[in-house]
Amino acid sequence: MNEKNLNEVIKSENRKRxxxxxxxxxxxxxxxxxxxxxxxxxxxGFFLAISATNNLKNKVGNTLAREVxxxxxxxFTYEPEGYFNEHLFDDVDMALPGYNRLSAxxxxxxxxxxxxxxxxxxxxEEVYNDGKHTHTTTVFQGPFIxxxxxKDIKTPVTVAKDKFTLxxxxxxxxxxxxxxxxxxxxDSEHDAFFILTPHxxxxxxxxxxxxxxxxxxxFNVGKLYFAIDNHHNNFELDMSQKSVDDIKQDFKxxxxxxxxVLDELLEGLD
Amino acid sequence: xxxxxxxxxVVLVVVVWLISTTNKFKRLEIKIDEARSDIEVxxxxxxxxxxxxxxxxKGYAKxxxxxxxxxxxxxxxxxxxxxxxxxxxxxEMQSGLLALAESYPELKSSEVFIELQDGIRDAxxxxxAARRVYNSNVTAYNTAIVMFPASLLAxxxxxxxxxxxxxxKHEDVKMQF
Numbered sequence: 001m002n003e004k005n006l007n008e009v010i011k012s013e014n015r016k017r018x019x020x021x022x023x024x025x026x027x028x029x030x031x032x033x034x035x036x037x038x039x040x041x042x043x044x045g046f047f048l049a050i051s052a053t054n055n056l057k058n059k060v061g062n063t064l065a066r067e068v069x070x071x072x073x074x075x076f077t078y079e080p081e082g083y084f085n086e087h088l089f090d091d092v093d094m095a096l097p098g099y100n101r102l103s104a105x106x107x108x109x110x111x112x113x114x115x116x117x118x119x120x121x122x123x124x125e126e127v128y129n130d131g132k133h134t135h136t137t138t139v140f141q142g143p144f145i146x147x148x149x150x151k152d153i154k155t156p157v158t159v160a161k162d163k164f165t166l167x168x169x170x171x172x173x174x175x176x177x178x179x180x181x182x183x184x185x186x187d188s189e190h191d192a193f194f195i196l197t198p199h200x201x202x203x204x205x206x207x208x209x210x211x212x213x214x215x216x217x218x219f220n221v222g223k224l225y226f227a228i229d230n231h232h233n234n235f236e237l238d239m240s241q242k243s244v245d246d247i248k249q250d251f252k253x254x255x256x257x258x259x260x261v262l263d264e265l266l267e268g269l270d
Numbered sequence: 271x272x273x274x275x276x277x278x279x280v281v282l283v284v285v286v287w288l289i290s291t292t293n294k295f296k297r298l299e300i301k302i303d304e305a306r307s308d309i310e311v312x313x314x315x316x317x318x319x320x321x322x323x324x325x326x327x328k329g330y331a332k333x334x335x336x337x338x339x340x341x342x343x344x345x346x347x348x349x350x351x352x353x354x355x356x357x358x359x360x361x362e363m364q365s366g367l368l369a370l371a372e373s374y375p376e377l378k379s380s381e382v383f384i385e386l387q388d389g390i391r392d393a394x395x396x397x398x399a400a401r402r403v404y405n406s407n408v409t410a411y412n413t414a415i416v417m418f419p420a421s422l423l424a425x426x427x428x429x430x431x432x433x434x435x436x437x438x439k440h441e442d443v444k445m446q447f
Binding site for chain 1: 301305308392395396398399400402403405406409410
């Protein structure tokens with residue numbers, strides 16, 4: 001599909017989405033007066049909006065995501081519904097918030113500056129039922145990244161924002177300011193200091209300021225993992241995007257954000 | 271009756287404090303010994319790499335290597351000062367070897383030499399980490415034995431010395447956040 005066709009699809013599906021939303025609202029209002037009319041309206045509107053969203057994602061979003069990724073990486077794969085092995089999120093100790101429901105998508109594999117890279121969007125929720133209602137709280141939403149690196153450590157080192165963890169004692173570095181902002185966990189104090197050089201600690205602080213959100217980092221054996229709780233899902237489409245250029249610009253912002261953080265961390269490892 | 275219970279509670283608290291404080295000193299002393307051991311291991315690795323590098327360099331420029339090759343003392347149980355001296359001696363020899371390599375392009379581009387350079391860099395990074403761990407634990411120990419009321423139990427424990435970096439390489443590390 002060329003750009004002109006894509007723009008037409010965007011306009012048409014956005015129009016459908018808008019109509020769907022209007023029908024849902026009208027349906028809810030109508031339901032209060034005439035349920036037999038209001039209910040079908042709301043249902044039709046709901047499915048119309050969902051169908052338009054899915055069409056946009058499948059016909060436009062995935063195509064443009066691949067185009068944008070092609071501008072950043074020579075060789076990559078993109079799976080819109082794919083993600084890491086679910087057990088990875090439990091196995092890699094990143095001091096992520098507790099959750100009991102996980103969803104992820106937009107799985108990318110690529111090589112970036114000689115580092116093998118994997119990225120996905122991660123959404124963690126805590127769901128509980130108090131007997132009457134089910135409550136869902138999103139405890140983490142943002143990108144989760146794995147990057148290969150070649151520092152020689154034997155035990156993982158986790159760096160997380162200052163959160164109280166009952167069973168773990170944080171390792172104190174020689175920087176009081178770093179210690180006040182982050183907790184460092186590792187079974188090996190030596191490996192923690194090996195990875196967290198003064199240069200690296202500056203980078204982590206800078207990355208945290210850049211990200212402006214909670215950042216979770218795990219230096220594992222051969223792999224760096226980091227996750228940013230920026231309450232944002234990458235490569236998503238919304239009605240404010242009126243054209244191919246709007247969408248590509250937003251997708252590029254998503255990638256620039258992730259790669260800026262990654263660049264800082266990789267620089268700290270050099 | 272209540273007075274007896276109150277006294278028992280106070281005694282219990284004091285005993286618990288005595289045990290935990292004494293154990294804290296011992297724990298810090300063990301951590302310092304472990305950190306010192308890590309320094310020795312890192313120095314040994316660096317020494318091995320340097321010895322091999324010297325052998326490789328002799329194959330290209332025996333006379334020149336003889337001018338800066340020195341006997342480096344490294345053995346278990348050395349004092350901190352002697353370890354630091356060995357560290358400095360190794361740094362000097364390494365500088366000499368690298369300077370020599372600049373004059374001998376075949377040596378500099380030799381695969382074995384490059385591999386040994388990477389190995390030494392790795393050993394130095396581990397040595398740097400071991401030094402920092404050691405000094406960090408010494409700071410914690412020296413602070414613990416002077417803080418009141420723990421200082422009452424410090425008894426004959428004296429402050430431990432830091433592992434000083436090479437004077438030539440000594441520079442302020444300014445961290446900007």
